[in-house]
Amino acid sequence: MKIELTSPIPGKIMKVLVSVGEVVNEDDEVMKIESMKMENPIYAPAAGTIITIGVKENDEVEVDDLLLVIEEGG
Amino acid sequence: MLEAFANGFSGLLAGFMHLQISNVVMIIVGCVLLYLGIKKDFEPLLLVPIGFGCILVNIPLANLMEPHGFLRTIYDAGIMTELFPLLIFVGIGAMTDFSPVLENPVTFLLGAAGQCGIFLTLGLALALGFTELDAVAIGVIGACDGPTAIYVTAKYAPHLLGAVSVAAYSYMSLVPVIQPPIMRALTTEKERTVVMRATRKSVSKTTRILFPLVITILGGLIAPMGLPLLGTIMLGNLMRESGAVERLTKASANEIANVVTLLLGISIGATMDGKIFLQPQTLIILALGFIAICLDTACGVLLGKVLYITSKGKINPLIGAAGISAFPMSARVVMKEGQRYNKKNYLLMHAMGANAAGQIGSVIAAAVMLSVLKGMGII
Numbered sequence: 477m478k479i480e481l482t483s484p485i486p487g488k489i490m491k492v493l494v495s496v497g498e499v500v501n502e503d504d505e506v507m508k509i510e511s512m513k514m515e516n517p518i519y520a521p522a523a524g525t526i527i528t529i530g531v532k533e534n535d536e537v538e539v540d541d542l543l544l545v546i547e548e549g550g
Numbered sequence: 551m552l553e554a555f556a557n558g559f560s561g562l563l564a565g566f567m568h569l570q571i572s573n574v575v576m577i578i579v580g581c582v583l584l585y586l587g588i589k590k591d592f593e594p595l596l597l598v599p600i601g602f603g604c605i606l607v608n609i610p611l612a613n614l615m616e617p618h619g620f621l622r623t624i625y626d627a628g629i630m631t632e633l634f635p636l637l638i639f640v641g642i643g644a645m646t647d648f649s650p651v652l653e654n655p656v657t658f659l660l661g662a663a664g665q666c667g668i669f670l671t672l673g674l675a676l677a678l679g680f681t682e683l684d685a686v687a688i689g690v691i692g693a694c695d696g697p698t699a700i701y702v703t704a705k706y707a708p709h710l711l712g713a714v715s716v717a718a719y720s721y722m723s724l725v726p727v728i729q730p731p732i733m734r735a736l737t738t739e740k741e742r743t744v745v746m747r748a749t750r751k752s753v754s755k756t757t758r759i760l761f762p763l764v765i766t767i768l769g770g771l772i773a774p775m776g777l778p779l780l781g782t783i784m785l786g787n788l789m790r791e792s793g794a795v796e797r798l799t800k801a802s803a804n805e806i807a808n809v810v811t812l813l814l815g816i817s818i819g820a821t822m823d824g825k826i827f828l829q830p831q832t833l834i835i836l837a838l839g840f841i842a843i844c845l846d847t848a849c850g851v852l853l854g855k856v857l858y859i860t861s862k863g864k865i866n867p868l869i870g871a872a873g874i875s876a877f878p879m880s881a882r883v884v885m886k887e888g889q890r891y892n893k894k895n896y897l898l899m900h901a902m903g904a905n906a907a908g909q910i911g912s913v914i915a916a917a918v919m920l921s922v923l924k925g926m927g928i929i
Contacts, residue, residue, distance in 0.1 A: 485899060511898055514898070539899075540750055
């Protein structure tokens with residue numbers, strides 16, 4: 477099943493820590509978003525394989541913008 | 551010839567001869583403040599000039615705080631006239647985005663609850679035998695806001711200025727240490743893990759421009775004694791939100807705020823003369839200030855719990871802790887605490903709302919307190 481991770485906060489993508497094809501566990505840190513001058517870690521919503529990444533570093537994101545998609549179960 | 555030489559030499563030793571133990575202690579205190587600012591990154595913009603001012607004023611015979619001394623001149627021009635804290639407020643208004651409060655007006659309540667420490671501590675100080683005006687100055691440490699504390703203290707209890715401002719600024723920088731244990735003690739695991747999604751609502755430009763105007767006029771009519779505080783922060787905010795005077799907004803938020811911070815810091819440091827500062831009451835003031843900030847946090851979280859119940863579990867009580875004026879430190883503390891218990895919880899925007907409300911709340915609380923005291927004939 478495909479699981480979408482959307483941005484929980486508005487801000488700027490500081491770092492994308494994973495790449496397409498990578499296998500992650502639930503709660504692995506996948507990105508850092510800078511919001512209100514604070515670095516916020518973003519965690520994987522489920523275990524699986526990253527199939528899409530919707531943003532790149534320095535992108536500005538709003539709440540609910542798509543960050544990445546995980547194919548659950550890997 | 552030889553005598554003249556000896557006399558001249560003794561002139562160079564005079565400073566050492568007049569050095570009193572209280573001066574030595576205060577020079578050490580100044581160095582500790584410098585250490586905290588430089589090495590520990592505790593509010594360095596303030597602690598560095600304050601620490602250095604403290605050292606300067608405790609060097610005997612230089613008379614920097616006597617009439618015509620340069621520190622006295624700065625102090626009289628900016629602190630006694632209350633100009634420095636007010637100029638800082640224009641800058642704070644120009645820096646602060648109040649839209650998280652306007653998006654979620656319930657956070658206004660949290661910003662009010664976060665001020666309870668002011669009034670509880672005022673009562674405590676009165677009970678301990680401080681005079682009414684001294685108690686007001688001590689209570690206002692609970693505003694957790696440097697310029698507010700300095701404004702009120704300079705006006706009504708200038709002899710406490712050193713102790714009150716050191717307490718206000720050092721506790722502000724200790725917010726990340728002071729708040730979390732209180733937040734944990736007062737909430738259950740279930741409450742702390744409540745997820746609050748950020749909303750995508752946006753506040754219209756008209757609302758953002760009307761907000762500072764309405765607050766100024768309404769707040770000023772209710773609490774005229776506090777209008778200087780409220781009016782300056784709202785002027786800064788109006789300039790920011792109008793977008794029409796970008797140069798003035800930038801100057802207020804950067805150049806003016808920076809210059810005034812330097813002058814403010816050094817003149818606060820200059821009030822820390824050993825003879826005045828090293829008294830048992832300074833320690834009591836530091837203790838009461840600490841209690842004030844703990845009470846603010848506790849009241850905020852407790853109101854958060856009430857909102858948790860009334861909203862049927864939709865509001866995470868942790869955001870109540872951000873209802874103080876330490877902006878944006880305390881919102882960050884809330885965000886971190888929330889994520890500690892639930893990695894997928896991002897309380898940041900809601901906490902920012904409470905925090906921005908706390909910023910206005912502390913000013914309104916001080917204004918109301920002054921107007922009430924005026925009404926009672928105390929000031």
